Amino acid sequence: MQEHKLVTLQRKIGYVFENQKLILQALTHRSANKSHNERLEFLGDAVLGLIIAEILYQKFPKQPEGKLTRMRASLVNRTTLASIARELSLGEMLKLGSGEMKSGGNRRDSILSDTVEAILGAIYLDSGLAAVQESVNILFRSRVDKLDPSVQIKDSKTQLQEYLQSRQIPLPEYQVVSISGKDHAQTFQVKCSISSLGIEANGKGQSRRIAEQEAAKQALEGIQL
Amino acid sequence: MQEHKLVTLQRKIGYVFENQKLILQALTHRSANKSHNERLEFLGDAVLGLIIAEILYQKFPKQPEGKLTRMRASLVNRTTLASIARELSLGEMLKLGSGEMKSGGNRRDSILSDTVEAILGAIYLDSGLAAVQESVNILFRSRVDKLDPSVQIKDSKTQLQEYLQSRQIPLPEYQVVSISGKDHAQTFQVKCSISSLGIEANGKGQSRRIAEQEAAKQALEGIQL
Numbered sequence: 109m110q111e112h113k114l115v116t117l118q119r120k121i122g123y124v125f126e127n128q129k130l131i132l133q134a135l136t137h138r139s140a141n142k143s144h145n146e147r148l149e150f151l152g153d154a155v156l157g158l159i160i161a162e163i164l165y166q167k168f169p170k171q172p173e174g175k176l177t178r179m180r181a182s183l184v185n186r187t188t189l190a191s192i193a194r195e196l197s198l199g200e201m202l203k204l205g206s207g208e209m210k211s212g213g214n215r216r217d218s219i220l221s222d223t224v225e226a227i228l229g230a231i232y233l234d235s236g237l238a239a240v241q242e243s244v245n246i247l248f249r250s251r252v253d254k255l256d257p258s259v260q261i262k263d264s265k266t267q268l269q270e271y272l273q274s275r276q277i278p279l280p281e282y283q284v285v286s287i288s289g290k291d292h293a294q295t296f297q298v299k300c301s302i303s304s305l306g307i308e309a310n311g312k313g314q315s316r317r318i319a320e321q322e323a324a325k326q327a328l329e330g331i332q333l
Numbered sequence: 334m335q336e337h338k339l340v341t342l343q344r345k346i347g348y349v350f351e352n353q354k355l356i357l358q359a360l361t362h363r364s365a366n367k368s369h370n371e372r373l374e375f376l377g378d379a380v381l382g383l384i385i386a387e388i389l390y391q392k393f394p395k396q397p398e399g400k401l402t403r404m405r406a407s408l409v410n411r412t413t414l415a416s417i418a419r420e421l422s423l424g425e426m427l428k429l430g431s432g433e434m435k436s437g438g439n440r441r442d443s444i445l446s447d448t449v450e451a452i453l454g455a456i457y458l459d460s461g462l463a464a465v466q467e468s469v470n471i472l473f474r475s476r477v478d479k480l481d482p483s484v485q486i487k488d489s490k491t492q493l494q495e496y497l498q499s500r501q502i503p504l505p506e507y508q509v510v511s512i513s514g515k516d517h518a519q520t521f522q523v524k525c526s527i528s529s530l531g532i533e534a535n536g537k538g539q540s541r542r543i544a545e546q547e548a549a550k551q552a553l554e555g556i557q558l
Contacts, residue, residue, distance in 0.1 A: 146398040147390060154379075154386035161379035162457075165372060173371040232387075237462050285510075288533045295555065297535060308513045310522060310535040312551070326537070330520065 113201055120196055121227065122246045126234050134226040135198070137219060139205030145226035152229025155237070159244045160184055163252060171257050179255055183248060189221035192247050198223050264325035268300075271328065278304050280327060282320050285310065295319075300327045307331065338426055345421055346452065347471045351459050359451040360423070362444060364430030370451035377454025380462070384469045385409055388477060396482050404480055408473060414446035417472050423448050489550035493525075496553065503529050505552060507545050510535065525552045532556065 114131065118124045125131045130148075138144040160183055164176045171179075182188075193199070199214040202223060213219050224247075231240045262270075272279055285297040296316045300309045300323035307330050311322025339356065343349045350356045355373075363369040385408055389401045396404075407413075418424070424439040427448060438444050449472075456465045487495075497504055510522040521541045525534045525548035532555050536547025 147401065150398045150401050151386055151390050154383040158379040158383045161376055165376050173375045176372065176375050285535075286533050288531045290531065295533075297533060306513050306515065308511050308520075308522060310510075310537065312535065 113197075117196060117198075117201065120246075121231075121243045123231050123234075123239055123243050125230070130230040130234050131227065132203075134230040135201050135223065136203040137205065137208060137213065137223075139208040139213070140203040145223060148226035148229035148233070149222045150229070151232060152225035152227065155232045155240050156184055156225060156228050156244065159237075159241050160248070163244075163248075164255075167252070167255075168257055175257055179257065182255075183251055186217050186221045188251065189224045190217035193220035193224050195247075196224075264321045264328060268324040268328050271331070272302070277302070280324070282323065284316060284319075298323045300324055302327060302331075305331065338422075342421060342423075342426065345471075346456075346468045348456050348459075348464055348468050350455070355455040355459050356452065357428075359455040360426050360448060361428040362430065362433060362438065362448075364433040364438070365428040370448060373451035373454035373458070374447045375454070376457060377450035377452065380457045380465050381409060381450060381453050381469065384462075384466050385473070388469075388473075389480075392477070392480075393482055400482055404482065407480075408476055411442050411446045413476065414449045415442035418445035418449050420472075421449075489546045489553060493549045493553050496556070497527070502527070505549070507548065509541060509544075523548045525549055527552060527556075530556065 114128075118131070133143050134145050134148050136144045138146055157180070160180050161176070164171075164179055168176065168179070198220055202214045202219065204213045204219075208214075208219070228240050228243065231243055269279060280300050280302045283299045283301070285299045287294055287296055289295045293314070295312055295314060296319040297310060297312045298316065298319035300311065300320070301307070307327055309323050309326035309330055311319045311324070311326055313319040313322050339353075343356070358368055359370050359373050361369045363371055382405070385405050386401070389396075389404050393401065393404070423445055427439045427444065429438045429444075433439075433444070453465050453468065456468055494504060505525050505527045508524045508526070510524045512519055512521055514520045518539070520537055520539060521544040522535060522537045523541060523544035525536065525545070526532070532552055534548050534551035534555055536544045536549070536551055538544040538547050
């Protein structure tokens with residue numbers, strides 16, 4: 109690792125580590141070394157969840173819990189975190205095992221996104237919540253500013269449809285697989301099939317609509333893994 | 334609300350509110366009043382997640398992330414939080430709408446558990462992370478002390494089986510519904526049926542075993558809703 113890259117990274121995240129070993133560990137995938145970033149990621153995921161929750165709580169005092177939850181999910185997800193990782197050029201700083209490196213692990217969303225969380229976990233260990241709040245403000249500011257609670261966040265079926273259309277892949281089919289439970293408390297199971305990708309995903313919910321959304325969400329996750 | 338109950342509650346949680354309105358809001362279900370506890374619960378859930386994550390991270394320096402995640406799930410779940418709520422006698426302090434009250438809402442696990450989270454969120458707003466950490470230490474200490482990472486936390490199929498046996502309900506049947514994806518990256522869909530309860534739950538995973546566990550987990554959640 110070239111020293112100047114580490115310096116640049118710490119400038120970009122607005123935090124200079126007291127203990128430089130922590131940032132190195134945060135950049136180490138489990139394929140590379142025993143001292144890897146998985147435990148830091150566990151911590152960082154929780155720290156980030158709290159910080160974004162508080163930002164939304166304070167910024168949107170009139171929005172109900174469900175809206176806050178959806179806005180948080182739109183900020184904290186693999187795709188967004190991987191974008192942030194790319195803005196930080198984390199791919200070229202990651203320490204990966206040779207197999208992972210050959211298979212392009214340093215460009216994979218899952219690995220990139222985990223690394224962002226690990227860095228936040230490392231800051232938390234190094235000097236506590238306030239320091240992570242500052243970094244999160246820097247990294248997420250433009251995305252938080254763009255949030256508009258009056259805009260409905262796109263539902264999963266729409267997201268899935270747009271994703272497939274943009275890649276000229278035939279649209280999914282939804283099918284009710286089962287309906288169970290008593291009349292006043294039925295549970296619907298729906299299957300979402302994207303045959304050209306060989307994907308089948310299931311969803312369940314208290315209405316057909318909810319179950320379809322859930323199945324679409326599962327399918328999206330399956331595609332993006 | 335009798336004053337002495339509020340005093341006792343604050344003694345039990347080891348925190349006296351600066352702003353007494355916050356604790357009253359935390360005890361108010363959305364069925365009772367516009368100023369209810371749902372947003373506080375959103376915040377409290379995130380605060381609790383971080384605090385427990387950090388306790389486990391520090392207490393078990395050699396445990397991998399997966400183990401920490403499972404241990405956290407064994408501490409932070411509706412059942413445990415509802416037990417804590419009962420230890421705090423929250424049921425008799427809850428402010429519920431008359432419909433919820435008549436239907437026994439003050440004894441329902443979901444409402445009790447949400448209220449514990451709302452109280453933790455209220456402490457966080459009132460004076461920050463350190464104060465919540467103290468309360469969580471008091472409320473969870475005995476449960477954290479009992480954690481033993483060498484004891485395998487029971488997997489979902491075992492939990493489901495034991496749950497059903499203890500209620501003399503016939504055991505579930507598992508059935509592979511579909512196998513999709515290419516040879517080296519197959520996804521299994523498994524259905525878990527508990528016919529006497531009219532429950533069908535689906536699970537998916539990269540092996541039949543994982544999919545069965547996932548289906549059992551969904552079924553358990555369905556039962557315990």
